[in-house]
Each structure stands twice: as C-alpha cells, then as structure tokens.
Amino acid sequence: MEYHKHQAIYLQIAEFVANNILAGNWPKGEKIASVREMASTMQVNPNTIMRTYTHLSDAGILFNKRGIGFFVAEDAPKKILKMQKDKFIQETLPVVFEKMELLGIRFEDLKEIYQKGLK
Amino acid sequence: MEYHKHQAIYLQIAEFVANNILAGNWPKGEKIASVREMASTMQVNPNTIMRTYTHLSDAGILFNKRGIGFFVAEDAPKKILKMQKDKFIQETLPVVFEKMELLGIRFEDLKEIYQKGLK
Amino acid sequence: MEYHKHQAIYLQIAEFVANNILAGNWPKGEKIASVREMASTMQVNPNTIMRTYTHLSDAGILFNKRGIGFFVAEDAPKKILKMQKDKFIQETLPVVFEKMELLGIRFEDLKEIYQKGLK
Amino acid sequence: MEYHKHQAIYLQIAEFVANNILAGNWPKGEKIASVREMASTMQVNPNTIMRTYTHLSDAGILFNKRGIGFFVAEDAPKKILKMQKDKFIQETLPVVFEKMELLGIRFEDLKEIYQKGLK
DNA sequence: GTGGTCTAGACCACC
DNA sequence: GTGGTCTAGACCACA
Numbered sequence: 001m002e003y004h005k006h007q008a009i010y011l012q013i014a015e016f017v018a019n020n021i022l023a024g025n026w027p028k029g030e031k032i033a034s035v036r037e038m039a040s041t042m043q044v045n046p047n048t049i050m051r052t053y054t055h056l057s058d059a060g061i062l063f064n065k066r067g068i069g070f071f072v073a074e075d076a077p078k079k080i081l082k083m084q085k086d087k088f089i090q091e092t093l094p095v096v097f098e099k100m101e102l103l104g105i106r107f108e109d110l111k112e113i114y115q116k117g118l119k
Numbered sequence: 120m121e122y123h124k125h126q127a128i129y130l131q132i133a134e135f136v137a138n139n140i141l142a143g144n145w146p147k148g149e150k151i152a153s154v155r156e157m158a159s160t161m162q163v164n165p166n167t168i169m170r171t172y173t174h175l176s177d178a179g180i181l182f183n184k185r186g187i188g189f190f191v192a193e194d195a196p197k198k199i200l201k202m203q204k205d206k207f208i209q210e211t212l213p214v215v216f217e218k219m220e221l222l223g224i225r226f227e228d229l230k231e232i233y234q235k236g237l238k
Numbered sequence: 239m240e241y242h243k244h245q246a247i248y249l250q251i252a253e254f255v256a257n258n259i260l261a262g263n264w265p266k267g268e269k270i271a272s273v274r275e276m277a278s279t280m281q282v283n284p285n286t287i288m289r290t291y292t293h294l295s296d297a298g299i300l301f302n303k304r305g306i307g308f309f310v311a312e313d314a315p316k317k318i319l320k321m322q323k324d325k326f327i328q329e330t331l332p333v334v335f336e337k338m339e340l341l342g343i344r345f346e347d348l349k350e351i352y353q354k355g356l357k
Numbered sequence: 358m359e360y361h362k363h364q365a366i367y368l369q370i371a372e373f374v375a376n377n378i379l380a381g382n383w384p385k386g387e388k389i390a391s392v393r394e395m396a397s398t399m400q401v402n403p404n405t406i407m408r409t410y411t412h413l414s415d416a417g418i419l420f421n422k423r424g425i426g427f428f429v430a431e432d433a434p435k436k437i438l439k440m441q442k443d444k445f446i447q448e449t450l451p452v453v454f455e456k457m458e459l460l461g462i463r464f465e466d467l468k469e470i471y472q473k474g475l476k
Numbered sequence: 477g478t479g480g481t482c483t484a485g486a487c488c489a490c491c
Numbered sequence: 492g493t494g495g496t497c498t499a500g501a502c503c504a505c506a
Contacts, residue, residue: 085222103204164498186478186506283483305491305493323460341442
C-alpha cells in the first residue's frame with residue numbers, strides 16, 4: 001500500500017480498515033489482525049497500528065478484549081458511514097465552499113448545477 | 120517542475136502558465152517564451168508545449184502572431200477564472216455530489232452547513 | 239481522397255466528416271469509425287484523425303465515450319452550419335473586402351449588385 | 358508556372374500578363390514577347406497565347422501592329438483594373454452572395470462585419 | 477527565427 | 492478493443 005503525505009499514515013490505514021469492513025471482507029464480531037501482524041503487513045511501526053485501532057475503537061467501529069485482540073463492532077458499518085459523513089462535512093465541504101467563494105460561485109448557483117447532474 | 124501522472128502534462132503546464140499570468144509575472148500583451156524555449160525549460164517535447172499554447176489560445180487566454188510568438192491576451196485573468204470555474208463545475212462538483220449521495224447527505228442539508236461555515 | 243496543401247489535412251478530413259453528417263450518411267447518435275480505422279481508410283496517421291475528432295468534439299459536432307468511440311452529436315447539423323458560417327465570416331469575407339478595397343468598390347455599391355443578383 | 362484546372366489556361370496567362378503590366382514590369386507602349394516566344398516560355402501551344410493576346414486586345418489592354426507584334430496600350434493599367442473589377446462583380450460576388458444565402462447570412466449583417474474589419 | 481502540421485511508434489487508462 | 496498522451500524527428504510557410 002502506498003501512503004500519501006497529506007494525511008497521517010495511521011488515518012490512511014484507518015480508512016483502509018474501514019473500507020474492508022464496509023466491503024464485507026471482515027464480518028462483524030470477527031477478530032481482525034493483531035497489531036504486530038498488521039504492522040508487518042502494512043510495513044509500518046506497531047505504534048502506528050495501535051493508534052489506528054485506538055482511533056477506530058474511540059469511534060465505536062472496533063472494540064477490544066484485553067489479551068485477545070480487536071474485533072469488528074456490531075454496528076461498525078453504520079458507525080463508519082457516520083465517521084465518513086462527519087469527515088466529509090468538516091473537511092471536504094469547507095474546502096469546496098472556500099473554492100466556490102474564490103471562483104465567485106454563489107450558493108444559489110449550486111442547486112441548479114445539482115439538479116442538472118441528476119438528469 | 121514535477122509532473123503527476125493523474126493529469127496530462129500539457130494541462131499541468133497550462134495551469135502553470137495560467138498561475139504565472141494571474142500572479143502578474145507575465146503582464147498582458149507581453150510575449151511569452153517560444154514553443155521550443157518553453158519545451159527546453161519544462162523538459163518536455165515541443166509538441167506538448169504547442170498543445171498547451173493552443174489549448175490556452177482556444178480559451179482566449181493567449182493569442183499569437185504567426186512567425187512571432189504567443190502573447191498574453193488583454194483579458195487573460197478574466198478568462199482564466201472562467202476556465203477554472205468551468206473545471207470546478209464540471210469535474211469537482213460532480214464528485215462532491217456523488218459522495219453526498221453515497222453518504223446520504225441531502226441537498227437541503229447543505230444550506231445549513233454552508234451558513235455555519237460563514238460564521 | 240486527395241488532399242490539397244493549402245489547408246491542414248486534419249481540417250480537410252473534418253470537412254469530409256461534416257459533409258457526411260450533413261448529407262445524412264452518418265445519422266445523429268451513431269458511432270463513427272474508430273480513430274485507427276479512419277486513419278487506415280484515409281491513409282493518414284492516427285494522430286491526425288485524433289486531431290480531427292478532437293476538433294469536431296470541441297465544436298460540439300461529435301462527442302465520445304471513453305473506451306467506446308466517437309458519436310455524432312444530437313444537434314450536429316446545426317453546429318456544422320454555425321462552424322461554416324464562422325469560417326466564412328472570419329476567412330472568406332475579409333479577403334473579399336480586401337479585394338474590394340483594391341478594386342475601388344465601395345460598400346455602398348454592394349447593395350445594388352446584391353439586389354441585381356436576386357432578380 | 359503552374360496551371361490549375363478550374364479556369365482556361367489562356368485566361369490564367371492573361372492574368373499573368375496583366376499582373377506584370379500592373380506591377381510596372383512591362384511599361385506602356387512597350388512591345389511584349391512574341392506569340393512564339395511567350396508560348397515557349399510558358400510551355401503552352403502558340404494558339405493558346407494567341408487567344409490570350411486577342412482577349413487582352415479586345416479589352417483594350419494590348420494593341421497590335423501587323424507584322425510587328427503586340428504592345429502595351431496607353432491606359433492599360435486602368436483597363437486592367439476595370440477588367441478585374443468586372444470579373445469580381447460578375448464571378449466572385451455572385452458566389453459569395455450564394456454562399457451567404459446558404460449559411461443564412463443576411464445582407465444587413467454584412468455592414469456590421471465590414472465595419473469591424475476596418476478597425 | 478517563429479508557429480503549424482504530420483508521421484511513426486510507444487505506452488497508458490478505461491471498457 | 493477504445494481513446495488519450497507523449498516523444499522524436501521532420502518539413503513547411505511566414506516574417
């Protein structure tokens with residue numbers, strides 16, 4: 001896997017994990033790769049994977065059983081969607097709106113463009 | 120200059136030229152580097168620069184006098200903005216709208232988010 | 239097909255394509271010959287045909303689906319007429335007006351000649 | 358000299374002769390090349406040159422002295438201009454007007470285009 | 477010298 | 492298979 005420099009690697013791996021869950025590759029309730037194993041697969045430091053798993057656990061997408069490992073939470077897909085939605089609203093949209101301002105596109109123009117796109 | 124592979128080189132150079140004009144480095148009416156000269160500077164084939172210049176001429180950003188060279192058009196900055204606006208509407212917005220659909224964000228939700236961003 | 243040297247080959251082929259569309263040989267919405275196929279038929283380099291097709295697409299006479307081919311646009315005949323009209327105004331008329339100047343024919347004389355021609 | 362097939366060769370040579378007179382290469386009153394000499398130079402049959410000279414004599418551009426040769430008439434340039442003017446009005450303009458009709462350009466549009474061209 | 481066109485051949489992404 | 496881009500090298504008209 002290639003990493004780009006515009007985002008922390010642990011977040012890029014978090015997206016990778018999330019996408020696998022969404023795709024159904026890793027069913028809910030199932031144990032996922034251990035920190036050391038995943039670190040080896042992804043060719044990064046185990047600490048980085050730990051941050052990824054902790055991050056996903058905080059979001060309720062994973063949960064862990066001490067001494068055993070990390071597991072896919074029951075409603076993981078739903079949580080992932082919410083996570084992506086939040087990220088989209090907090091990171092992507094502001095950039096889009098800023099560029100609109102720069103190019104002189106008013107919000108009112110958006111609706112027209114949006115409806116054209118649906119045709 | 121580095122080129123990324125996700126966009127044609129001639130378009131990347133076109134953006135480079137446009138940015139220089141917007142920045143005021145190349146005043147309107149002024150002759151810009153000849154095709155061969157620019158090709159040497161940018162380390163690409165003259166045909167590629169020819170394509171860049173023709174592209175910008177079609178957009179009204181440059182004009183040329185045969186046997187003399189290419190020049191920055193009078194209202195180049197205005198045309199560049201229009202070009203960027205068109206590109207944003209035709210390339211960026213569709214992707215944004217598609218992702219909105221995927222994440223279950225309705226167009227009506229946008230207005231609220233937009234107004235929050237202005238505070 | 240014979241090519242004359244006073245005009246770029248890709249433009250002569252563009253006219254050929256336009257005439258076929260106007261004549262109804264290539265109905266709107268229909269796929270036309272692929273770049274390589276046409277190149278073989280016309281005995282020119284594929285790049286030259288690519289230029290022809292791109293030129294006609296820029297003018298809205300053709301459109302293309304990536305990986306599939308080029309197609310005749312819905313309102314192609316209308317666009318072709320506009321294209322020919324523009325060419326006539328930008329290329330033919332200036333030459334006519336220049337020759338008028340050379341021969342000492344004033345614009346006012348034209349009207350009389352024009353009306354005689356209608357009889 | 359190259360001949361194109363869209364016009365009789367004797368007329369093409371007539372234009373050639375006329376242009377030389379207008380350019381001042383062949384001063385008025387001067388004897389021009391004999392029929393045989395010109396035929397050799399132009400690589401055509403003497404009969405063709407004879408038609409050319411007769412045509413120009415009819416128009417008052419040349420005159421001949423029997424047994425001596427053909428000479429440039431006193432007011433040849435003026436006659437040539439009139440000849441070209443007549444040809445322009447009777448041959449060129451009708452074609453232009455016909456094409457205008459075909460392209461949907463009204464005579465009223467001409468004035469605007471004409472004045473733009475003068476800028 | 478300038479732009480403009482054309483060829484031959486290559487490689488890529490997408491379908 | 493399709494279009495799309497790029498290179499290398501050539502030749503042309505025009506100024």
